[in-house]
Amino acid sequence: MQFANRIKQLKPYLFVGISRTIAAKRAQGIDVISFGIGDPDIPTPPHILEALKAGAGKPANHRYPESEGLPEFRKAVTDWYQHRFGVSLDPATQAINLIGAKEGIGHVALCFLDPGDLALVPDPAYPVYGVGTMFAGGDVYPLPLNEENGFLPDLDSIPEDVARKAKVLWINYPNNPTGATATPAFFKKVVAFAKAYEVAILHDACYTEVTYDGYKGVSFLQTPGALDVGMEFHSLSKTYNMTGWRMGAAVGNADMVNALMRVKSNLDSGAPQAIQEMAIEALATPEAWIKQNNAVYQRRRDKVIKALRGIGLAPNEPKAGLYIWVRVPRGYTSASFAQLLLDQRDIVVTPGSGYGEHGEGFVRLSLTIADERLEIGLKRLEGWTIPPPPRTQR
Ligand SMILES: Cc1ncc(COP(=O)(O)O)c(C=O)c1O
Structure with missing residues (x-):
């Protein structure tokens, strides 16, 4: 059987790999908190x-x-x-x-x-x-x-x-x-x-x-x-x-x-x-419903930003969308910092490099995570000191 070149060129969809990583950790009994995919946790009204x-x-x-x-x-x-x-x-x-x-x-x-x-x-x-x-x-x-x-x-x-x-x-x-x-x-x-x-x-x-x-x-x-x-x-x-x-x-x-x-x-x-x-x-949904739905994300946005600032990062404060885009600490790559968060804090974020070469040096955190899970995730960052990057990087 011979597949078309387009199939050979196709990298696995970004979140397929992330879902596998989460599943592997969970199979080891680790309660991973995922700030990965942008998929609203709140049910359809x-x-x-x-x-x-x-x-x-x-x-x-x-x-x-x-x-x-x-x-x-x-x-x-x-x-x-x-x-x-x-x-x-x-x-x-x-x-x-x-x-x-x-x-x-x-x-x-x-x-x-x-x-x-x-x-x-x-x-x-x-x-x-x-x-x-x-x-x-x-x-x-x-x-x-x-x-x-x-x-x-x-x-x-x-x-x-x-x-x-x-x-x-x-x-x-x-x-x-x-x-x-x-x-x-x-x-x-x-x-x-x-x-x-x-x-x-x-x-x-x-x-x-x-x-x-x-x-x-x-x-x-x-x-x-x-x-x-x-x-x-x-x-x-x-x-x-x-x-x-x-x-x-x-x-x-x-x-x-x-x-x-x-x-x-x-x-x-x-x-x-x-x-x-x-x-x-x-x-035809009333504006008021949309406002209260967005208010949930805005509260989460503020908490995530506070927690990231608390560990010395400088996230962008978005006026819209479901994501926090933040530069990784000096000496880390998108992938190595995402891996560090997974290894040391059991937290999943998306490496910015997954969105293109110019996304390198950033990670993305999604706000579509239930409040109680978000709180657990952010608690894991509290008081965490980011270790110096391994010498081999960058
Ligand atoms: C920028 C952007 N466009 C399109 C989509 C897909 O939207 P839909 O669920 O309607 O296919 C997404 C989903 O994450 C997105 O982030």
Whole structure:
């Protein structure tokens, strides 16, 4: 049997390795506390689950869905965009359903990239942008996200020939893993870049609703001209604690949305309709519920930051997203510091290097950990002195 090169090139998905490490420790009887994956621990709220129960009983929902999603779902998404961001979209042509944002993010490269084409991809980044590029036969040109630049890519530093060759630019704000947020001025620059070089903009906006300290997430589509050049990926996973239900949407430029719909209609038959009905209910969730859900993460954020400062680290304090991104102590690498935490404190964090070369020197801690587990984890850091790094490192 001979497998395709793309399978040989494919590294195991970041969290597969981390899950194995946790399982191995737990098999030894060690109670590992994981600040690894960003998967909300809080259950899906009852009003959304009720919609699933009602939807499950409808025979129409037992049949194939449409790939693009129920018209009612698409309308719920565009109504939400209007209400939330003041962006007017046509539900028939500018919104489609995704089986979780990850599915659309993975497939969209097939709409824009032929073998040898170039995708501009931030580094560090959610790994699926690069993997989707590779699946389409494209090449990644990494755009470093540096702390000095507020973890925004420096579009001016992209060489002219690279910008001319590029077909797509990925951006993601609020950002995973750095926790950075984008400014309207940055989005304006992105639109100008897209127009100057005929580059399609793919904005992953999964965390716009998970925000702290009164910050309000922004949509790229609010930027003048954005609808000429871009589309945005949304997820219900994080905002409504729905990772298990796999529900997302792609919205924006009608030609781009249509291209993704054509790819999807050849690969999947849409998300289960009863789950789309959950999503319709979710999108109508009162603001107050979202605020109290975010307040849980904000409390955890503050505790994690305090504990990290207590051991001499200087974490970034994110205004949005589910992650704390923190530089490792001098002399350690992302991997060696993550290993130290596992060996000495039985704590799992994600090495920043797993998100790209420029993630080296950082680790990421997720806030999606039940409060009592979080307290145990943070207690393990209290009074801990980070040992000097072994001489062989760096
Ligand atoms: C930046 C980013 N985009 C997309 C996703 C996936 O979202 P979904 O659960 O809708 O597939 C994640 C999940 O962690 C993410 O961090």
